[in-house]
Amino acid sequence: MNAEKSDIVVVDDNLDNLRILSDMLRNHGYTPRPAASGTLALDAVKASPPVLILLDIMMPETDGFEVCRQLKSGNETRDIPVIFITALDQLENKVRAFAAGGVDYITKPFQEAEVMARINTHVGLVRAKKHLRETEARMQKLRKYESLVRMAGAVAHRFNNDLQAVLGNLEMAVTDCAAEGSAPQTLTAAMRSAEKAAGIARLMVTYTGKIRGDKESMDLGNWCQDNLAELNALMGSHQALDCRWRHPAPVISADAGQIRQMVTALLQNACEATDKNTTTTIELFFDTVSPDAILQQNRFPVDWVAENRKYACIRVKDAGCGIAETDTEKIFDPFFTTHFTGRGLGLSLVLGIAMAHRGSVAVESRPGAGSTFQVYLPAARDPKA
Secondary structure (H helix, E strand, O other): OOOOEEEEEOOOOOHHHHHHHHHHHOOOOOEEEEEEEHHHHHHHHHHHOEEEEEEEOOOOOOOOOHHHHHHHOOOOOOOOOOEEEEEOOOOOHHHHHHHHHHHHHHHEEHHHHHHHHHHHHHHEEEEEEEEHHHHHHHHHHHHHHHHHHHHHHHHHHHHHHHHHHHHHHHHHHHHHHHHHHOOHHHHHHHHHHHHHHHHHHHHHHHHOOOOOOEEEEEEEHHHHHHHHHHHHHHOOOEEEEEEEEOOOOOEEEEEEEHHHHHHHHHHHHHHHHHHOOOOOOEEEEEEEEEEEHHHOOEEEOOOOOOOOOOOOEEEEEEEOOOHHHHHHHHHOOOOOOOOOOOOOOHHHHHHHHHHOOOOOEEEOOOOOEEEEEEEEEEEEOOOOO
C-alpha cells in the first residue's frame, strides 16, 4: 500500500467475524479498525473518518441500516463508502441497504477474493475522486495565476509606456527651467513620483517571472556574510536575525540583485508578521536539498515540477501571527495583504524571481504559530560532503 489513507472500520457484533475480517484486511495492507456495535462504529468514524466501512446489518440497539443512514446525514461522513456484509440475502434487504446509502452488498459466508476485490474497487474509486478534486483545485489555481500574470504584464506594459512619456516631458521641463535658473520644486517632486510609479511597473513585471537578469555563480554562504549588515538593518528594535547555512553552502546561478530583492522581501514580510513589542528571532537558513525533500503542499506555482537535481533552499522562518488556511493561496497575488491597503507586492516578487530562476516557493503556516517560507532554486553544483 502507498502512503494514502488505508484504514477501514469493520463493524460486526460477532467477535469471530471481526477477527477474521480484520486479519484479512491486515494481510492485504489495510489497517482495520474493529467496532463491535453500531454506536461504537459511529463514534469511531466521527472521531477519525476512514477510507471505507464494512458494515453488518443485524446488530442489537442500532442496526446497520440506521448506522448507514446516520453516516450519510453527516457532512463529514456522507462520502465514506459503506459496504454491507451480512447473512441476510433477501432482495428486500439489499434494496434497503442501497436506499440507506450503501455502495455494495456482500452476503455471508463470503469468499476472501471477492471481498478484497470489492474493497479494492471502492477504495480505488475514493482515491480517484480525491485525485480528481485535487487536480481540479490545482487547475483552478493555475488558471487564476495565469490570468493575474497576463493582467500584470499588460498593465505594466501600458503603464510603463505612458510613464516614459511623462518622465521624458518632465526631464525636458526641468532642463528648460534649469537653463533659466532653477527648476521649480514641484517639477522635481513630480519627477520623483513618476520614477516611483515606474518602479512599481517594473515590480509588476518581476511578478510575471519573465524578468531577465545577469546570472552569475553565487555561493549563498559568502553572499550572506557580505550582506549581513544590510540584512540586520531590516530588523526592528525587538527583532534579531539568525542567519546560518549548512556547510558547504549551496551555490546557485542567479542574478545577485534579484536574490537580494527576494531575501529582503521575505525578511520584511517576516518582520511585519511579528509583534513589534515582543522580542523575537527571525531565522534565515540556506541549505541544499534533494527533490524528494521539497515540500509538496502549498507550493507555488502549482504546476511546478522539480527536476532530477539538487536544489538550494532559502528558508525564512518567523514566530509571528501566521496565515489562515483560506489565505495561503492568495498571499502571492499582487497587492494582497492582511496588514493594510496598499501593500502586498513583496511576496509576489518572491514568486516571480523564483520562477525566473526555474524555482518555486512553498509555505508552511498556522494562525498563531508563525510561518516558514522556503524558496527552491536549482543548485549550480552538488555540494561536496
